[in-house]
Amino acid sequence: MAPDAVQTPYHQGSRSVQDKLGVRDLADHVGRSMAQGLRPVAAAFLEIQPMLVLGAADATGAVHASLLTGDPGFVRATGPRQISVAGASPATDPLAAALAREGTPVGTLALDPRTRRRMRLNGRSRPTPRGLAIEADQVFSNCPKYLQKRELYEGRRPEVPGGPRRGARLTEGQRAFVAAADTFFVATVHAHGADASHRGGNPGFVRVLSPYALEWDDFPGNSMFLTLGNLAADPRAGLLFLDWTTGTTLQLTGTARTTYAKDGTRTLRFSVAEAIETPSASPWRWSDPEFSPANPRPGG
Numbered sequence: 038m039a040p041d042a043v044q045t046p047y048h049q050g051s052r053s054v055q056d057k058l059g060v061r062d063l064a065d066h067v068g069r070s071m072a073q074g075l076r077p078v079a080a081a082f083l084e085i086q087p088m089l090v091l092g093a094a095d096a097t098g099a100v101h102a103s104l105l106t107g108d109p110g111f112v113r114a115t116g117p118r119q120i121s122v123a124g125a126s127p128a129t130d131p132l133a134a135a136l137a138r139e140g141t142p143v144g145t146l147a148l149d150p151r152t153r154r155r156m157r158l159n160g161r162s163r164p165t166p167r168g169l170a171i172e173a174d175q176v177f178s179n180c181p182k183y184l185q186k187r188e189l190y191e192g193r194r195p196e197v198p199g200g201p202r203r204g205a206r207l208t209e210g211q212r213a214f215v216a217a218a219d220t221f222f223v224a225t226v227h228a229h230g231a232d233a234s235h236r237g238g239n240p241g242f243v244r245v246l247s248p249y250a251l252e253w254d255d256f257p258g259n260s261m262f263l264t265l266g267n268l269a270a271d272p273r274a275g276l277l278f279l280d281w282t283t284g285t286t287l288q289l290t291g292t293a294r295t296t297y298a299k300d301g302t303r304t305l306r307f308s309v310a311e312a313i314e315t316p317s318a319s320p321w322r323w324s325d326p327e328f329s330p331a332n333p334r335p336g337g
């Protein structure tokens with residue numbers, strides 16, 4: 038085992054899901070890839086990214102997934118176990134106050150649609166004069182399953198971010214936005230940390246049940262069950278939807294629960310406590326997607 042490997046990557050929540058589905062041995066094998074340190078290939082990957090997803094709990098305990106953006110190089114490794122992020126979250130972002138405190142547990146996800154690569158780094162943040170630093174507890178990559186390929190257009194969009202629109206339910210436009218999504222990000226927490234992850238599929242894979250509820254099927258993955266394990270221990274969650282063309286973001290906070298069918302398939306239902314829509318939150322423009330060949334076909 039590498040000297041920077043994580044000795045115990047799973048807490049009891051993840052273990053309970055792994056045991057329920059009979060994949061503990063496979064999860065142990067996959068978990069050996071989890072490290073505390075940043076290898077050179079990981080550092081190089083981070084430095085070409087124009088965005089970073091961050092998940093954490095705010096001062097009230099609500100969990101959010103937020104999008105940070107910048108010119109490539111705004112996220113970079115500054116030590117064997119540390120990354121720095123230039124620029125702070127906007128004051129209107131629900132996680133701004135939490136990130137201004139030292140020691141906030143955070144999960145981060147660097148996802149590159151251009152290459153269908155992604156990397157997760159979980160740890161604790163502290164504010165710096167230029168933005169924030171995150172000391173890593175876990176660093177690992179995921180396979181490209183369910184990740185849609187997109188190209189990044191040159192140049193920033195001219196619009197400045199609009200003020201956030203908050204509500205306790207999804208508007209008709211927001212419901213249509215979610216129903217058409219092929220990607221979203223999910224933030225979860227556990228007693229000692231936080232995690233940010235990705236979910237993808239063909240449009241319609243997220244089903245809008247009402248202005249207060251969504252659901253989606255949990256597609257087969259790496260058998261680690263970090264997200265479902267966190268939710269087994271703590272149902273708080275945050276979702277982030279991004280309009281890849283306009284840069285608008287929709288952040289949802291609430292709770293999620295998992296139901297298990299006899300054949301081992303899983304469905305998650307999310308209850309909305311608050312919706313925050315921010316026009317032009319991202320300055321980047323992405324192409325239409327080339328859908329992942331792993332995406333299940335509707336009805337399949």
